[in-house]
Amino acid sequence: MTQRLRLAGQVAAVLVVAALLGLLGWKLMQDESAVTSELDQGGSPAAPAFTLERLDGKGELALASLRGKTVVLNFWASWCGPCKDETPLLQEGWKRWQGKDVVFVGIDVKDFRGDAKDFLARYGVTYANVYDGKGSTVGRYGVTGFPETYFVDASGKVRYRIAGPVEDAAELDAGIKRALAPA
């Protein structure tokens, strides 16, 4: 009886430790910037899927719905200083690339909805923008700061990333061309 109790205790202890290790692993996987690390190693990781509320009030936008187009994915927030400098450049880029199977999508992260809408109105942004107040996409993409821009090709693979603000039109166009180039 005592032997059985001891065995049950040992099994329970092992299960608890395994469960805690599993929880730790799951948390690390959530935080793991798989996209960033794979890009840094020269790979083309699949862009993590998302479905988020549009800031223009037209329902939700799913990344999957843009399959077949090149997507310029820009992470930003209204409180982020460099985002203010970068946004006019992105808006100009959107005008240049619109109608060429290239789509611009802004992801407003960890921000107030109202502030984000004011920001978009102030800078006259016409490309699609979604709201991710909880920052659920940040960890999955491996965003290291704001702003940060990812270039996703037509097959849904991330081909390039610009950490920090896009400096000029040439840098933006170079990123788009990398995503348009055959894999």
Add this chain to the structure above:
Amino acid sequence: MRAAALALIALALAASAGAGEQRPTAAELESELVCPVCETTLDTSNAPVALRMKAFIRERIAAGDTKSEIKAALVDQFGPSVLAVPPKKGFELIAWVLPLAGLAVGLVVVGLLAWRWSHTRRGDDEPPDDRGEPLDPALERRLDDELARFEP
């Protein structure tokens, strides 16, 4: 007259009890909410988003919002992770239950070990059984002699 006085006192108590909820201070809210970028409480953060949240809290206090209304508004924008203390529901309940469960399991384990230890010790300390083998008469005589030497 007495009933009226009691009613007045009850009214005053209810009003003062509700005052904490109705009139939160910015300082108490800032210590109970977390900056979503730097993940420290707002009162220790000067990150741009934290400053914006502090301004929002002051605006809502001035507008007469209660503490729970302000917290709910921030959770709606940034998610439950802005709360320094996790809510006692849903997945966050684990944060409350797990330490208590651990404590309970620890107490049970300690109790079981103490019970086992005390039983083992009792067996060691038990006096020799009187019903065992009788002492050798020579040895018993010697023992009596020895004991007699110490008696006054």
